[in-house]
Amino acid sequence: MFLTATNLLAYLTDVGLASAADVVDHDLSIVELGRRNRNFRVMRSSGASLFVKQVPVVAAETSLSLLREAGAGQLALEEAGLPTLAAVTPRLLRYDPRHHVLVQEVIPEARCIAELLLRPDGIALDLVGAVAATLGRIHHESARPGSLARVAQCLGGEPPWIVEIGTRAEALMPGMSGASRELVDAIRARPVLTGALALLGRTWRRTALMHGDVKWDNIVVAPTRDGGRQIHLVDWELCNVGDPLWDMAGMMAALLQIWLLGGALGGDSRPGAQQAGAWPIGLVHPAAVCAWQAYRSEAGPLAGGAAPAQQQLALLTGARLVLMAFELSQHIERTPPAAAMALSMAAHFFLQPAAALRDLLGLQDTASAPWPRAEQPWRVPAQPHFSVQETMT
Incomplete structure (x- = not known):
């Protein structure tokens, strides 16, 4: 299946990441983005927005790159010993190896x-x-x-x-x-x-x-x-x-x-x-x-x-x-x-x-020197803010 801005909503509905109500309520817009892969941003005013990625050409290299990104997302969801990874990676919602599609949650206000x-x-x-x-x-x-x-x-x-x-x-x-x-x-x-x-x-x-x-x-x-x-x-x-x-x-x-x-x-x-x-x-x-x-x-x-x-x-x-x-x-x-x-x-x-x-x-032996931290500390939560609802499929 070759995703386009026209059929993407149908695909997301089929896999449970969108619904007919999104269309009826005019709560969803799709923007196709350029770059190396076929990328789409699915914006919603209520609920999480989505980032959808599909490889442009099915080949060993491109398929492996998507699989690796899905692997990092799965680790963030499921591996309790990696709290920092869980806190700083986009949340994985779906990995579809058949159609070579990855769906992540958009990081709000990033x-x-x-x-x-x-x-x-x-x-x-x-x-x-x-x-x-x-x-x-x-x-x-x-x-x-x-x-x-x-x-x-x-x-x-x-x-x-x-x-x-x-x-x-x-x-x-x-x-x-x-x-x-x-x-x-x-x-x-x-x-x-x-x-x-x-x-x-x-x-x-x-x-x-x-x-x-x-x-x-x-x-x-x-x-x-x-x-x-x-x-x-x-x-x-x-x-x-x-x-x-x-x-x-x-x-x-x-x-x-x-x-x-x-x-x-x-x-x-x-x-x-x-x-x-x-x-x-x-x-x-x-x-x-x-x-x-x-x-x-x-x-x-x-x-x-x-x-x-x-x-x-x-x-x-x-x-x-x-x-x-x-x-x-x-x-x-x-x-x-x-x-x-x-x-x-x-x-x-x-x-x-x-x-x-x-x-x-400007590096010499700086191993023991402190580094200047921000006045307001940066947050890396001990546990992610989300719960595991979906995993790789």
């Missing part, structure tokens, strides 16, 4: 963190710290033996695809753009890039549940019932059992992206964006230090010793910058300056990890 992150005096440290602390708690809780057993079949522990870009680019991106082709050639011409990526693939850790795609587009902020605010993580299609520091590397790369795009938070290289260097790199440093301190305070022993953990963080940040270069180069024919700079920064992280952490992120 705003993308990108709308709130930049302030006149720099990056909002309370927001950055809250995101990193949330990641640390998820990693700490999910590292408990047996906590991910119920979804082991869909979380295979594969390293991120970018570690194979030097050897399998054509298979991984059969329809790559001209700019992506240039990036592949540039990576293959620099042994430091191909060698470091391959090494990360061979030594990949499988320690905890990682989101796998931490970037500003996948983080939202919503009010809580008691007047506070809470971080939520969306789009769990790339979640897996893996190295928890991959998520932190995503955060660090996202902070560096602000500098690369001249103070912009967009996910592409828009022609009007300022050049790298127009926004001081020093403004990234307090946010990176805050994020690392907050993460280590919540992840605890999972993050390892200070020096080894920072070494691994540097290498993974380099890999995440290579991935970012491709994200900045989609659907265009020439490599944008920000993507080329991201590759150069990645090489710096690979060749001189300690210097790169210091020069680009």
Whole structure:
């Protein structure tokens, strides 16, 4: 069944997530959204609004990504030992493997963190710290033996695809753009890039549940019932059992992206964006230090010793910058300056990890320093606010 704005209501009615009364009372509107999948937002003035996702093409990769997101949602509903995951993921209402459809509850009044992150005096440290602390708690809780057993079949522990870009680019991106082709050639011409990526693939850790795609587009902020605010993580299609520091590397790369795009938070290289260097790199440093301190305070022993953990963080940040270069180069024919700079920064992280952490992120030995918390604490409830009514079907 191929979902459209016309037949979606019938589908939701058939599975018990909508009713004829929604139409009679004019209490429902459907908006089709773009992006990688077929996405729909079903808005209701009374009752929960819905987010519906269907893969555009049934293939092993797209089907697995939807299954993984459903797996994260099932864990949030059913695994008592993962309260942070339950608090910050969209509530799973239905997973339909036959039609490759996922239905989640829309997070009320959620705003993308990108709308709130930049302030006149720099990056909002309370927001950055809250995101990193949330990641640390998820990693700490999910590292408990047996906590991910119920979804082991869909979380295979594969390293991120970018570690194979030097050897399998054509298979991984059969329809790559001209700019992506240039990036592949540039990576293959620099042994430091191909060698470091391959090494990360061979030594990949499988320690905890990682989101796998931490970037500003996948983080939202919503009010809580008691007047506070809470971080939520969306789009769990790339979640897996893996190295928890991959998520932190995503955060660090996202902070560096602000500098690369001249103070912009967009996910592409828009022609009007300022050049790298127009926004001081020093403004990234307090946010990176805050994020690392907050993460280590919540992840605890999972993050390892200070020096080894920072070494691994540097290498993974380099890999995440290579991935970012491709994200900045989609659907265009020439490599944008920000993507080329991201590759150069990645090489710096690979060749001189300690210097790169210091020069680009302001990180030295920050293991024992406190992180600046918001005056009004961010809420991560010990138990989710909802009860389990439906599970994966």
